[in-house]
Amino acid sequence: xxxxxSAVPAKSPPRDSARIYxxxxxxxxxxxxxxxxxxxxxEGLIKPRRQGLTRxxxxxxxxxxxxxxxxxxxxxxLAEIKELLDLYQVDRTGLQQLRELLRRxxxxxxxxxxxxxxxxxxxxxxxxxxxxxxAELKQRGVDPEND
Amino acid sequence: xxxxxSAVPAKSPPRDSARIYxxxxxxxxxxxxxxxxxxxxxEGLIKPRRQGLTRxxxxxxxxxxxxxxxxxxxxxxLAEIKELLDLYQVDRTGLQQLRELLRRxxxxxxxxxxxxxxxxxxxxxxxxxxxxxxAELKQRGVDPEND
DNA sequence: ATTGACGTTTACGTAAACGTCAACTATGAC
DNA sequence: GTCATAGTTGACGTTTACGTAAACGTCAAT
Numbered sequence: 001x002x003x004x005x006s007a008v009p010a011k012s013p014p015r016d017s018a019r020i021y022x023x024x025x026x027x028x029x030x031x032x033x034x035x036x037x038x039x040x041x042x043e044g045l046i047k048p049r050r051q052g053l054t055r056x057x058x059x060x061x062x063x064x065x066x067x068x069x070x071x072x073x074x075x076x077x078l079a080e081i082k083e084l085l086d087l088y089q090v091d092r093t094g095l096q097q098l099r100e101l102l103r104r105x106x107x108x109x110x111x112x113x114x115x116x117x118x119x120x121x122x123x124x125x126x127x128x129x130x131x132x133x134x135a136e137l138k139q140r141g142v143d144p145e146n147d
Numbered sequence: 148x149x150x151x152x153s154a155v156p157a158k159s160p161p162r163d164s165a166r167i168y169x170x171x172x173x174x175x176x177x178x179x180x181x182x183x184x185x186x187x188x189x190e191g192l193i194k195p196r197r198q199g200l201t202r203x204x205x206x207x208x209x210x211x212x213x214x215x216x217x218x219x220x221x222x223x224x225l226a227e228i229k230e231l232l233d234l235y236q237v238d239r240t241g242l243q244q245l246r247e248l249l250r251r252x253x254x255x256x257x258x259x260x261x262x263x264x265x266x267x268x269x270x271x272x273x274x275x276x277x278x279x280x281x282a283e284l285k286q287r288g289v290d291p292e293n294d
Numbered sequence: 295a296t297t298g299a300c301g302t303t304t305a306c307g308t309a310a311a312c313g314t315c316a317a318c319t320a321t322g323a324c
Numbered sequence: 325g326t327c328a329t330a331g332t333t334g335a336c337g338t339t340t341a342c343g344t345a346a347a348c349g350t351c352a353a354t
Contacts, residue, residue, distance in 0.1 A: 070265045070268070070269065071269075072222075073222065073261070073262060073265050074221075074222055074262065074265055074266055074269065075219075075220065075221055075222020075223075076222075084273075087273075087276060088276065092280070092283065095284075095287065095289065098280055098283060098284055098287075098289075099284070099289070101276075101280050102277065102280045102281060102284065102291055105273055105276050105277040105280060106277060108273055109270065109273050109274065109277060112266065112269055112270045112273065113270070114220070115220060115221065115266060116263075116266055116267075116270065118217045118220050118221055119221055119259065119262060119263055119266060120263075121217070122217065122218075122221065122259055123256065123259045123260070123263065126231075126234075126252055126255055126256050126259065127256065129234060129235070129248075129252050130249065130252040130253060130256060133239070133245055133248050133249045133252060134249060136239065136245060137242075137245055137246070137249065140242065140245075142242065142245075142246070144249060
């Protein structure tokens with residue numbers, strides 16, 4: 001169901017923060033399927049507004065979605081991503097909750113830093129492979145740049 | 148089947164590069180199960196020597212295994228990891244193969260660099276969460292350091 | 295009024311990455 | 325010999341992260 005463009009004359013240009021996205025729109029933008037987005041909702045990762053049955057995604061939802069996908073690219077499971085997202089959302093009034101939040105943030109940061117070391121090592125190794133192969137090609141009189 | 152510790156007297160201390168590992172040993176070291184290691188073998192990621200049926204892992208196999216696990220932590224699939232490992236192994240005599248190797252290396256590096264940007268963004272965000280929470284705790288007169 | 299584009303739910307299917315037996319084998323210790 | 329320990333090969337089960345299809349609703353345009 002296409003979202004009805006309300007017929008108010010000279011509607012102010014949709015400010016980015018107020019824009020509303022359809023599920024297909026987001027699916028296109030992020031190169032995933034609508035099914036995937038609905039699945040994330042089932043798993044409690046996003047909670048779009050509804051107009052009847054149809055889902056309406058806010059700019060905030062969009063950011064969340066892109067955040068989720070970034071997490072995926074880094075190898076986090078959806079469960080982990082949910083936990084990470086919750087870190088931003090949790091109630092920060094209670095003292096005990098604040099300490100718990102701090103603890104979990106630090107745990108995650110430790111994990112992230114490990115990933116970073118892993119990644120740096122990986123990159124270094126592959127840069128070396130590239131350099132060696134490029135050198136070998138040069139020695140054989142081939143320009144490694146024109147593929 | 149325990150690997151027979153050959154009864155040669157004063158066996159030279161197992162030089163690291165010559166050491167042989169049992170499957171259980173590697174499983175313990177990397178905190179995975181033997182089943183997992185065998186599975187990786189089924190998938191063509193490692194190929195240990197055999198003594199009869201029993202698998203014998205060399206130092207080289209061990210390195211490969213740790214490499215695989217690092218890849219996993221970074222969110223690569225086993226199929227991707229296999230491809231990455233193959234980059235080190237492929238025949239580098241043919242010119243066409245060299246160019247292909249270069250091409251694929253560069254593709255992977257591009258992928259890795261994207262991951263790095265993702266990761267850096269992630270880390271930055273969580274450091275900010277930590278800082279904010281720590282500041283809030285301080286303001287309430289709590290030392291964020293003693294948990 | 296029908297076609298098409300887009301939306302919905304429900305439900306079963308599937309690929310990846312192992313876990314978990316079960317049933318068997320080989321070796322060293324007693 | 326037999327027991328404990330460590331290894332082996334199937335084979336089926338499980339979790340995660342969606343894919344795929346069915347069956348239907350709704351609006352705009354033809």
